[in-house]
Amino acid sequence: MGIVVQKYGGSSLADADAIKRVARRIVEVKKAGHDVVVAVSAMGDTTDDLEDLARGVSPLPPAREMDMLLTAGERISMALVAMAISDLGFTARSFTGSQAGVITDSVHGKAKIIDVTPGRITQAIGDGHIVIVAGFQGVSADTKEITTLGRGGSDTTAVALAAALGADVCEIYTDVDGVFTADPRVVPHARKLDRVSYEEMLELAACGSKILHLRCVEYGRRYGVPIHVRSSFSQLEGTWVTNDPQAPSQGDTMEQPIIAGVAHDRSEAKITVVGVPDKVGEAARIFEALAEAQVNLDMIVQNISAAATSLTDISFTLPRTDGQTAMTALARIQAEVGYDKLLYDDKIGKVSLIGAGMRSHPGITSKFFGALASAGVNIGMISTSEIRISVIVDESVVDDAVRATHTAFDLDADEVEAVVYGGTGR
């Protein structure tokens, strides 16, 4: 009887038939007595098509106008979903991000939500309508300009609406059945998780799981919004992301598993600064230069210096897309820092073992490394948090490493559970 917020991505809205299917799903929830608010992405390839159009007229389009252009995508899909609902005999009202009260900062292309003032939504709900909201977009607080939220924007819109409306649940519809213990394309016997904590989901997202974007999970955790990740192609229960994965739900009373899953990420590169004088301030100067160049670092490792030379090597990983920027920034300070040379390696991958249960279970690390060794996988770098262990390995053995780890921690299902439908990033 409460408010249910749903989010459908572009692959769930690929064409007229897909939109009608989504409309039927939405209407089912309304029929069950809930108020329904739906955030939608742009249809299938719309965003790519619009970006192509932009490139056709300008190699470097202004960000303000790019946002104006791209927001047409959700406008189209939200109107079509509202029409399909109306065709089923229910009334729907679509609203742009601006109309829905999604207030952001003014950073075009990757705006952050700073407030949600859903007056028109609550009014429409009160009038008995199903509400469709354009995901991925908002309006800036100061300049009243149209903004887009960047990657993960539509999921974040949905969770932000759920928080602002005090919804019972935010259902994120996607093209897989939920969050799995590993990417089912790599591990066919990966198992769907019934529940996962915000914390674990954050680590999974940060370590390469693409099912939910980091910022959407962060938003959900901050406001305590229960997120239900599920497939728009089936009626199965998906994965609940909540504060307390122990809470009984759907009759399940299993012990919390030690390991939530194995994530992997092939989007990073590694840079090694060789022969850095082991003096106070040298490392700081290096990371200062990288920060000035707006490079986001992930793992950082500094070896102890060789006694004979007082020189050390510093390695770090970063998104491959930042590789050129970082190398240029470092080359510029070579004379100043006096390092020997730079090594760049983008043939790496990161494999991460994640689980809130590892806090209280010793021996996880040795079991993880043992599994990697048995699979013949060499470890390049190591990084840990309280609920995560990540290693950098050669890109070519990422799949082997994931599978060996998955099996070693008894995560394999008895049969293949996942069907992958092919997805989008927005």
Next chain:
Amino acid sequence: MGIVVQKYGGSSLADADAIKRVARRIVEVKKAGHDVVVAVSAMGDTTDDLEDLARGVSPLPPAREMDMLLTAGERISMALVAMAISDLGFTARSFTGSQAGVITDSVHGKAKIIDVTPGRITQAIGDGHIVIVAGFQGVSADTKEITTLGRGGSDTTAVALAAALGADVCEIYTDVDGVFTADPRVVPHARKLDRVSYEEMLELAACGSKILHLRCVEYGRRYGVPIHVRSSFSQLEGTWVTNDPQAPSQGDTMEQPIIAGVAHDRSEAKITVVGVPDKVGEAARIFEALAEAQVNLDMIVQNISAAATSLTDISFTLPRTDGQTAMTALARIQAEVGYDKLLYDDKIGKVSLIGAGMRSHPGITSKFFGALASAGVNIGMISTSEIRISVIVDESVVDDAVRATHTAFDLDADEVEAVVYGGTGR
């Protein structure tokens, strides 16, 4: 040094190259020292594509959502035009109808502009930007809903902006070189008019000339906005639509011609109500029924009644699209009115001779009818205004009638002037 408002239609914005060409034109005007505000339609076939999408999800989509959907079209084109301008080193800001302050009533699909509050436009002009505005759309005064203006909407947006901003001129760019003495596709030797009065342009538009929509000309006349109709494919002067076509402009000092042009219209049908009792109130009952059915009538003719029977016939013309509705409405009152039968004919055409000069020149009618007779054209119905004579003829002889009339009034140019590029209706 004043403000120039321009409007580009869908055929002028068909693809990236066309958009870049439009951007160069806009920038030329800015370089010449003017402030420029541009209203744009949706690109080429965008509107048709969006309508197809809508039909794919619902046979009868709600008008509110249809407006939400269709307004994505201008949003895309305005952002692309702004990008192309930025690529030329000038700054542009695009605004939706709502942002531009185009305030309408709440009739979705054919809203009327009731006010223009261009605060953001004047601000952007003050900041030195070129302003691009989405044509065809606005926001309703009371409900703050997105509306579309219906046919001729983008032209009307441009003229309304020009009026609100006190612009020097509203340039309507199209795919022909201006307003011609007849449709160049029918009369290859039709001549471009350098100037035409609002009055004549209104009659031309009402009688089938598709170059400017009636409501845009009406708006221009009401607020005294000089409208310059010209081609986006050439640099030629087009046709000026102004209050006083006598005013010397561009060095032209010709006498005002008697005839502005010959228009034709193949979109009407004729209904004849046969055997209406010639009593007070019978005709009123018929037109009351048609008004209740929201049928727009054009020409109406009632013959004198035959003395022997006291019965009369009433004929009228109406848009073919209203034909079915009108026939149904009339059939419903047959018993009440007691007429004999209904005749429906949609194989008709209307040919109109228009010119403010005919007020003071006798003999125009006889010359017109003489030309038709020489061409073997039979006249079905006749209707006149102070500056127009229209006749209904058989559809098959419309072209002959137009050509014969055009020649009889010495309107033929020495050589073919017009190039027709193919157009759109919005």
